[in-house]
Amino acid sequence: METVAVIDFETTGLSPAMGDRATEVAVVIVADGKIVDRYQSLMNTGTRIPAFIEALTGISNTMISKAPPASEVMRALAEFVRDIPLVAHNASFDSKFLDAEWLRINQRRRQEFACSMLLARRIYPSAPNHKLGTLVRHLGLPSAARHHRALADAEMTAHLWVQMVSDIQQQYGLNTVPHEFLLALQKAPKTQMTSCVERAKCRLGL
Incomplete structure (x- = not known):
């Protein structure tokens, strides 16, 4: 199983553009289907946390006031x-x-994101819904x-990811499941999964 970095943010709201x-x-x-390393940190951006977000996450303005600056955390994250x-x-x-916070320290993302929610919609259509919990x-x-703390949610997503990759490997008879294949699969129309899988397998030589 290909090595991946599973990431989760807690935030003050829904959009860095706002x-x-x-x-x-x-x-x-x-790596190899197991969690082998972790990084977690609160970060101080100087932005006040709304009361409803504090109630949801348990992260308070007092906690954030004692946290390292966002720039320091995001540099450490890039190195990790x-x-x-x-x-x-x-x-x-x-x-x-991630892109917005890295942009503030002149760091740019080079790798693509795979989305466990998009993939779950395609391979677990009978699930009650596709929320993480x-x-x-x-x-x-x-x-x-x-839930709604970054490390807890990242670890749950990691367990979900390992299960999904294993299920995809078995379902489509693959010896390996490259990240590129999963990126293609998450964009496939739900009604055209078989043909999209075959095209991706052919293109990637699987």
Whole structure:
């Protein structure tokens, strides 16, 4: 199984374009189907956390006031992740915050994100919904005591990712499941999965 970096952000809101900032980031490295390394930190951006976000995550303004500056955290994150392929649940959210925070320190992302939510919609169509917690319960995977903290959610996503890659490998008779194949699969129309898989297999020589 290809090595990936599974990332999760907690933030002050939904969009960096609207001035929202990250409050916490965590990454777990998954290699050979196991979590082999972790990085987690709160981060101080000087932005106040709304009360409803504090209630959701448990991250308070007092906690953030004692956290390292965002620039320091994001540099450490860049060194930790390097060029390892990235994974997130609802990657469109996490990628926006990663790109916005890295841009502030003149760091640019070179690798593409795979999205465990998009893939789950295609390979687990019978799941009640495709939220992270629901999928973890549906598949009987290890669950964190508290959701909406970056490391807990990154670890749950990592367990989900390992299960999905294994299921994809078995379902489509693959010896290996490259990141490129998963990037193609997550974009495939749900009604055309078989043909899209065959094209991707052919293109990648699988």
